[in-house]
Amino acid sequence: RKEVEQDPGPFNVPEGATVAFNCTYSNSASQSFFWYRQDCRKEPKLLMSVYSSGNEDGRFTAQLNRASQYISLLIRDSKLSDSATYLCVVNRGGGADGLTFGKGTHLIIQP
Amino acid sequence: DAGVIQSPRHEVTEMGQEVTLRCKPISGHDYLFWYRQTMMRGLELLIYFNNNVPIDDSGMPEDRFSAKMPNASFSTLKIQPSEPRDSAVYFCASSFPRRGTEAFFGQGTRLTVV
Numbered sequence: 001r002k003e004v005e006q007d008p009g010p011f012n013v014p015e016g017a018t019v020a021f022n023c024t025y026s027n028s029a030s031q032s033f034f035w036y037r038q039d040c041r042k043e044p045k046l047l048m049s050v051y052s053s054g055n056e057d058g059r060f061t062a063q064l065n066r067a068s069q070y071i072s073l074l075i076r077d078s079k080l081s082d083s084a085t086y087l088c089v090v091n092r093g094g095g096a097d098g099l100t101f102g103k104g105t106h107l108i109i110q111p
Numbered sequence: 112d113a114g115v116i117q118s119p120r121h122e123v124t125e126m127g128q129e130v131t132l133r134c135k136p137i138s139g140h141d142y143l144f145w146y147r148q149t150m151m152r153g154l155e156l157l158i159y160f161n162n163n164v165p166i167d168d169s170g171m172p173e174d175r176f177s178a179k180m181p182n183a184s185f186s187t188l189k190i191q192p193s194e195p196r197d198s199a200v201y202f203c204a205s206s207f208p209r210r211g212t213e214a215f216f217g218q219g220t221r222l223t224v225v
Contacts, residue, residue, distance in 0.1 A: 034213065042218070043202060043216035043217060043218050043219055044154070044202075044216050045216070046213045046214075049213070097142060097159060097161065097166065098142075098144055098156050098159050098167065099156070100156070101146075101153060101154035102153065103152075103154075104153065
């Protein structure tokens with residue numbers, strides 16, 4: 001099983017729709033979880049951290065399920081500017097530093 | 112703060128040549144990471160430093176790759192000799208001195224080995 005797995009997509013979604021991505025991770029020792037966003041030919045940037053209790057930032061909601069070892073990201077009222085690749089990220093766990101990245105889910109918002 | 116600064120932004124070199132990538136982390140960040148990104152493999156952690164000391168280089172593909180951090184504000188990733196399969200985008204990232212915190216990325220170096 002890969003350390004971090006995501007559906008690569010692409011997800012083609014009409015503007016204004018709600019879209020959700022899931023991500024699974026294999027290392028049960030991982031303690032920190034994030035969603036990063038990467039635009040074409042740009043560097044990854046933090047979108048939001050993922051907390052055990054779930055958290056929301058505007059139109060974005062992140063959830064963590066430790067028992068099943070998956071993370072989700074929900075985007076409501078999607079905008080054209082949301083088109084990007086969304087990377088699921090977990091820390092390496094077991095006391096190791098550094099972040100392990102999924103390969104990303106490609107999202108295309110269509111007008 | 113200018114963020115993480117990488118140079119060069121683009122590098123095209125011939126197979127067999129030495130390539131040196133440079134990184135200046137954000138001031139005050141104790142962790143520095145080198146990642147490589149390709150379509151096939153995504154973002155891979157190559158090596159990371161804590162307080163200028165290499166902690167884990169298990170991601171370095173082979174002996175042709177080496178990295179140094181002579182001081183808190185500068186790191187290099189060297190490939191010698193370079194091969195076409197090394198073509199990728201190489202990112203440097205830094206983070207605060209606490210495990211599991213956000214990593215801030217530089218704009219990357221797009222390396223093409225022909």
